[in-house]
Amino acid sequence: MEGRVALVTGAAGGIGSATARALSARGARLALADRVAPVMEAALNLAVDVTSSADVRAMVDRVVAEYGRLDILVNVAGTVSMGAAATLPEAEWDRVMAVNLKGSFLCCQAVIPAMRVNRHGRIINIGSIIGKNGGNARPWIDAAEQDRASNVAYGVSKAGVHAMTAFLARELAADGITVNAVAPGPIASAMTTNFPAALQALIPVGRMGRVEEVAAAIAFLAGPDTGFITGEVLDINGGMWSD
Secondary structure: OOOOEEEEEOOOOHHHHHHHHHHHHOOOEEEEEEOOOOOOOOEEEEEOOOOOHHHHHHHHHHHHHHHOOOOEEEEOOOOOOOOOHHHOOHHHHHHHHHHHHHHHHHHHHHHHHHHHHHOOEEEEEEOOOHHHHOOOOOOOOOHHHHHHOOOHHHHHHHHHHHHHHHHHHHHHHHHOEEEEEEEEOOEOOHHHOOOOHHHHOOOOOOOOEOHHHHHHHHHHHHOOOOOOOOOOEEEEOOOOOOO
C-alpha cells in the first residue's frame, strides 16, 4: 500500500484503531477520524460527526488537501443499540440509522470524486452478523438476552449497509473503485463487554473474535490485489453464520 492514502472513521475504537495499525504496517498513509480526534503519530487526526454532510465533506477535503489523493475509505464509525422492538423509542431508531447507515453513506458519497480522479479506490464498510441472522438473542429461551445482544434498529442499519455496499459496487465498478463490507460476529471490545456468556458458548470456534482479525480482513480488501472482488460481504464470525 505504499503511496496509498487511507481514511478510517471510528478510528478511536477497537476495530478502527486495529485497522489503522494494520494499514499503517502495510505502508498506507493515514487519516483517522472520530467524534473526538484520535491521536496517532504520523497520521492526520480529525474530529468529525459522520451524521453531518458538512462535517464529512470538510473531512474529505482536508484529507485530499493534506495528501493530494484519497485511495481507501474504511467506514468503521458506528453505534450499538440494545433492547426489545416493542419498547424501542423512535428517537433511538433515528439515532442508530443516522450513525450506522446515513453516516456510512455520506462518507462513501464524499470520497467518490477523489477516487474517480485516479480511477482507483477501495471502500470497505462495516456490516454485522446481526444484519443477516435476525439477531443473536434467543428471547424465547432467555428474555434477558435481548437486552444484552442488540436490537432491530442495529440489525436493520447493518442490513442497510450490506445493501448499500452491493449498490455502490455496481455503480462504481467502471471507475476502478471496489466496494466491499465485512460482517463481524461477536468481537471482544468495549462494545461487547456485556455479551451473554450463553451466546458466546454458541460460537463454533469456541471464543469471541479479536479486533485484529477484523482489521486483517479489512486490510486484505483494501489491498492492491483485490480489484476483482467487489460487492462482497465477508463474514468474520467464528462459524456462527454462513451464506
